[in-house]
Amino acid sequence: MKELTVDLGERSYPIYIGEGILDQIGGLFDKHGISKISPILLVTDSHVAEHHLAPIMGKLQESGYSVVSHIVAAGEKSKSLGVLEDIVTTALQAGLDRKSTVVALGGGVVGDLAGFVAASYMRGIRFVQIPTTILAHDSSVGGKVAVNHPLAKNIIGAFHQPEMVLYDTATLQSLPERIVREGLSEMIKHGLIWDAEFTQWMEDNAEKLIALDQEALQYGLYQGCRVKSIVVSQDEKENDLRAILNLGHTIGHALEAVANYNELHHGEAISIGMVGSAKLAMKLGYPEHIYTVTKRILQKFGLPTRIPAHLDTDAIMSAMMHDKKFKEGTMVFIIPTAIGKVEINKNVSTAWVRDVVEQLKQEA
Numbered sequence: 001m002k003e004l005t006v007d008l009g010e011r012s013y014p015i016y017i018g019e020g021i022l023d024q025i026g027g028l029f030d031k032h033g034i035s036k037i038s039p040i041l042l043v044t045d046s047h048v049a050e051h052h053l054a055p056i057m058g059k060l061q062e063s064g065y066s067v068v069s070h071i072v073a074a075g076e077k078s079k080s081l082g083v084l085e086d087i088v089t090t091a092l093q094a095g096l097d098r099k100s101t102v103v104a105l106g107g108g109v110v111g112d113l114a115g116f117v118a119a120s121y122m123r124g125i126r127f128v129q130i131p132t133t134i135l136a137h138d139s140s141v142g143g144k145v146a147v148n149h150p151l152a153k154n155i156i157g158a159f160h161q162p163e164m165v166l167y168d169t170a171t172l173q174s175l176p177e178r179i180v181r182e183g184l185s186e187m188i189k190h191g192l193i194w195d196a197e198f199t200q201w202m203e204d205n206a207e208k209l210i211a212l213d214q215e216a217l218q219y220g221l222y223q224g225c226r227v228k229s230i231v232v233s234q235d236e237k238e239n240d241l242r243a244i245l246n247l248g249h250t251i252g253h254a255l256e257a258v259a260n261y262n263e264l265h266h267g268e269a270i271s272i273g274m275v276g277s278a279k280l281a282m283k284l285g286y287p288e289h290i291y292t293v294t295k296r297i298l299q300k301f302g303l304p305t306r307i308p309a310h311l312d313t314d315a316i317m318s319a320m321m322h323d324k325k326f327k328e329g330t331m332v333f334i335i336p337t338a339i340g341k342v343e344i345n346k347n348v349s350t351a352w353v354r355d356v357v358e359q360l361k362q363e364a
């Protein structure tokens with residue numbers, strides 16, 4: 001089992017990564033002082049429940065924990081206030097109190113949603129992340145929890161750090177290939193913002209990663225979590241540096257909202273957004289090879305690099321105005337300045353962004 005620490009003073013926590021580590025869930029919960037008296041609420045989605053819920057419930061019960069589960073419909077649409085209210089109803093009916101823990105078993109949707117339940121229930125209770133997608137190496141670390149509004153992604157949320165992240169890479173074997181690929185998009189992002197060597201390693205190991213080779217997967221997840229932890233440890237609440245984790249997200253989030261949260265998966269939208277950021281970099285005078293390499297890697301992973309032509313440019317532009325980096329009338333973009341390096345740039349004009357959106361609709 002590999003272990004990393006998200007270093008946040010009294011809110012520090014470990015990320016455990018390994019194949020089969022959920023067999024030790026009872027012991028790990030004991031080690032972290034999860035209450036055996038107050039009920040645990042385990043939130044998951046319909047797909048994950050089918051594959052992974054029963055064994056985890058069984059292990060926790062065997063170890064003396066009292067657990068209730070709440071299963072939401074799989075998919076981004078469950079990140080909503082309506083579903084949040086349903087989960088709180090289950091929590092109240094099950095008698096969760098301030099010593100209870102919420103467990104998020106699933107991908108980023110379940111992690112963000114259950115995390116926001118934990119952040120808001122009785123003004124905040126403990127929670128544990130059990131990520132089951134590759135993308136969730138990103139979402140389970142760092143404490144951003146939220147639900148969506150029809151007009152804007154992640155607009156109702158909080159910062160609420162988990163007690164621990166239990167990443168059992170055996171759970172990833174049941175992932176559909178499209179979800180494997182979209183998850184790798186955020187891993188590529190971690191390379192592009194921080195680590196040129198890791199980016200090259202990903203390109204060289206694309207086939208192994210897509211085939212879910214355990215050794216490659218564990219190394220990739222470890223490196224992705226490492227980058228995320230370093231950044232979050234330096235700027236937990238996104239006052240400055242943490243914004244770099246948003247590479248590709250200003251365009252990406254707008255695409256998800258305009259596509260009604262069902263046509264593009266998050267990692268796919270971010271893939272297109274990262275190509276857009278590389279195009280903006282060229283407009284700012286940075287070398288073309290950043291764009292060429294970014295696009296080449298994303299395409300090697302079978303990720304989309306063009307905006308579906310039917311998505312309306314005006315709607316995309318207006319959705320971008322809800323970006324949380326947009327403050328005091330200034331658009332802020334994360335711009336790659338080299339492979340493995342980015343800057344937080346306030347000098348990108350709306351006209352350039354519109355031009356890039358139009359270009360991305362024609363992209364090969």
Ligand SMILES: NC(=O)c1ccc[n+]([C@@H]2O[C@H](COP(=O)([O-])OP(=O)(O)OC[C@H]3O[C@@H](n4cnc5c(N)ncnc54)[C@H](O)[C@@H]3O)[C@@H](O)[C@H]2O)c1
Binds near residue numbers: 132135136141
């Ligand atoms: N909080 C953060 O820092 C952060 C970071 C990145 C992304 N996100 C959010 O994460 C979400 C995307 O996460 P995601 O891509 O994991 O999506 P997801 O949670 O919807 O999972 C994708 C699909 O895979 C299925 N699935 C999950 N695990 C499975 C498994 N082991 N076997 C079979 N099927 C499985 C799910 O049911 C779903 O259909 C977005 O809402 C995004 O905004 C948050």
Ligand SMILES: O=C(O)C(=O)C[C@@H](O)[C@H](O)[C@H](O)COP(=O)(O)O
Binds near residue numbers: 138186
């Ligand atoms: O953790 C962060 O910070 C990120 O930006 C990670 C992103 O991959 C993630 O999609 C995050 O939810 C976006 O945050 P938001 O503040 O733009 O909603």
Ligand SMILES: [Zn+2]
Binds near residue numbers: 270
């Ligand atoms: Zn993201």
